[in-house]
Amino acid sequence: MIFNFEYISAIISSTLRMVSPILLCSLAAALCSKAGVFNIAMEGCMMISAFFAIVVNFYSGGNIMLSVLAAIASSMAVSAILAFFIIKLKASPVVVGMSINTASSAVTTFFMYIFFKPKGLFQHPDLVGLTKITPFFADAFPDLAQMFFGLTFIDYLSWVLVVVIYIFLYKTVLGYRIRAIGINQEAAKSLGTPVETYQFVTMTMSGILCGLAGVLLSMGSVTLFIQNIASGKGYIAMTANNLGKSHPVGVFFASLFFGISQAVGSFLQQTQLKGQITASIPYVATILASIFESIRYRRLREKKIKESMKLGN
Numbered sequence: 001m002i003f004n005f006e007y008i009s010a011i012i013s014s015t016l017r018m019v020s021p022i023l024l025c026s027l028a029a030a031l032c033s034k035a036g037v038f039n040i041a042m043e044g045c046m047m048i049s050a051f052f053a054i055v056v057n058f059y060s061g062g063n064i065m066l067s068v069l070a071a072i073a074s075s076m077a078v079s080a081i082l083a084f085f086i087i088k089l090k091a092s093p094v095v096v097g098m099s100i101n102t103a104s105s106a107v108t109t110f111f112m113y114i115f116f117k118p119k120g121l122f123q124h125p126d127l128v129g130l131t132k133i134t135p136f137f138a139d140a141f142p143d144l145a146q147m148f149f150g151l152t153f154i155d156y157l158s159w160v161l162v163v164v165i166y167i168f169l170y171k172t173v174l175g176y177r178i179r180a181i182g183i184n185q186e187a188a189k190s191l192g193t194p195v196e197t198y199q200f201v202t203m204t205m206s207g208i209l210c211g212l213a214g215v216l217l218s219m220g221s222v223t224l225f226i227q228n229i230a231s232g233k234g235y236i237a238m239t240a241n242n243l244g245k246s247h248p249v250g251v252f253f254a255s256l257f258f259g260i261s262q263a264v265g266s267f268l269q270q271t272q273l274k275g276q277i278t279a280s281i282p283y284v285a286t287i288l289a290s291i292f293e294s295i296r297y298r299r300l301r302e303k304k305i306k307e308s309m310k311l312g313n
Helices: 005-034 042-059 064-090 091-116 143-148 153-171 173-183 187-191 195-219 233-243 250-267 274-312
Strands: none
Touching: 005 042, 005 143, 005 153, 005 173, 005 195, 005 274, 042 064, 042 091, 042 195, 042 233, 064 091, 064 195, 064 250, 064 274, 091 173, 153 195, 173 187, 173 195, 187 195, 195 233, 233 250, 233 274, 250 274
16 A cells, blocks of 8 residues: 555545534534533434435435435434433433434434335435535645545534634633533522523534534435444544533544544555454544543542642641
């Protein structure tokens, strides 16, 4: 295998495409974390939105805008149900989230048979994928532009949203109130902040980001729906959010790390390595990153305890 510029640019292009769904879901998890709510149902939101994007795409004759709106609406509906159980009924976020993830896989498989008849995979020539945007500098720098070929407007939007969400959380009054809720809910309530309303709206709106991620899965690089299309990306996004400390910029770099892991795994499939090894690379990277973060968090906590004891003495 020759590592020339074309090969490197292909890896970078693949990385950028794989980062976007993880980044969008990581930002959704970051918003929920800032509001003091644990969201583990991003996997299910992605599967539901990816499915309904394909359904509307097929029955609307390939209308991309309607497909995107259907994906967002379905993901917001699932997020609202999740928020209702967690915030209003005080159910366990882990139990409800895992239930939604499991149910989403079963529901999409069942409805795929109802709508399209095939089992496991639906692909049709009438389906229309997201339009790929050619970089404006493609004529002047064709080699550099190769890295950005195949990206859609949602891919570019995901990068913009990192800045937008950062400004929202750290530069606006509403963002300050949401962060205050995550830091101390009782203190926020004492100041007259409607905590449950803020949490419910934040979780529901986070469904928009998961919906966009679902569109990328079923209408981005490929245009189809396959059973369990999310393939654990929701859990990877949750890990990226933890690594990024729920900060938009930190989440971006953590998502980039996992995107690189997936891209490298995909390209190593072209080598003599066994497919089981290359396919496991993203998940091994997730486990190692989680272990590293746990060790780092424990050391920081021990350091704070020691400093507190010294001050006490």
